[in-house]
Amino acid sequence: MSILLLGGSPATPSSSGRLLQHIGDRLAAHGHRTSSLRVRELPAQALMLADVDDAAIQRALAAVATAHAVIIATPVYKAAYAGVLKAFLDLLPQNGLSGKVVLPIATGGSQSHLLALDYALRPVLHALDARQVLPSIFATTHQLQWNEDHGLTIAPPLAARVAAGVAHLSEALQDHRYNNIAA
Numbered sequence: 001m002s003i004l005l006l007g008g009s010p011a012t013p014s015s016s017g018r019l020l021q022h023i024g025d026r027l028a029a030h031g032h033r034t035s036s037l038r039v040r041e042l043p044a045q046a047l048m049l050a051d052v053d054d055a056a057i058q059r060a061l062a063a064v065a066t067a068h069a070v071i072i073a074t075p076v077y078k079a080a081y082a083g084v085l086k087a088f089l090d091l092l093p094q095n096g097l098s099g100k101v102v103l104p105i106a107t108g109g110s111q112s113h114l115l116a117l118d119y120a121l122r123p124v125l126h127a128l129d130a131r132q133v134l135p136s137i138f139a140t141t142h143q144l145q146w147n148e149d150h151g152l153t154i155a156p157p158l159a160a161r162v163a164a165g166v167a168h169l170s171e172a173l174q175d176h177r178y179n180n181i182a183a
């Protein structure tokens with residue numbers, strides 16, 4: 001089962017990107033196959049002009065199409081998710097997440113917009129026909145400590161949510177595999 005780590009921040013370094021990688025590493029340690037796609041690395045003009053004939057955009061769309069699960073990470077920007085992520089999601093076909101398990105994650109400057117994932121991003125993921133959108137994971141930047149030598153350290157309450165998210169995703173993929181074998 002393959003999991004796509006979709007980074008939706010225009011920034012680098014990126015807090016949401018670091019949390020995404022941390023979760024991806026945890027899933028890889030559980031034996032899952034992961035790959036990464038950062039929206040900021042797509043050609044800006046092709047992204048903004050919705051040029052789906054662009055080769056890099058086509059590779060990105062194929063990466064989504066072939067994944068069994070997608071973890072979508074975004075910063076909270078202006079009480080919603082990042083515009084560059086929306087620009088990319090707009091390029092997917094209407095059923096572009098059909099049959100997939102999706103785990104939304106976000107980082108924000110404070111808890112004020114904790115619900116941004118649920119009121120802004122989640123409806124879009126359902127509109128794209130995701131099979132299952134798991135409970136989202138939100139972190140404030142204060143809960144993430146970065147050290148060049150030791151990498152990312154996350155605060156205990158967030159660590160518990162990450163562990164639950166990893167378990168949910170693993171279970172959902174297990175169900176997916178079972179249903180496909182049974183079908």
Ligand SMILES: Cc1cc2nc3c(=O)[nH]c(=O)nc-3n(C[C@H](O)[C@H](O)[C@H](O)COP(=O)(O)O)c2cc1C
Nearest residue numbers: 009011014015016075076077078079107108109110
């Ligand atoms: C343009 C901009 C808008 C932001 N708007 C919000 C906001 O509305 N609410 C919030 O909690 N944080 C907001 N932030 C803070 C970011 O969500 C936070 O720093 C986040 O961790 C950045 O993630 P990134 O490093 O992956 O881009 C904003 C930051 C920027 C640059």
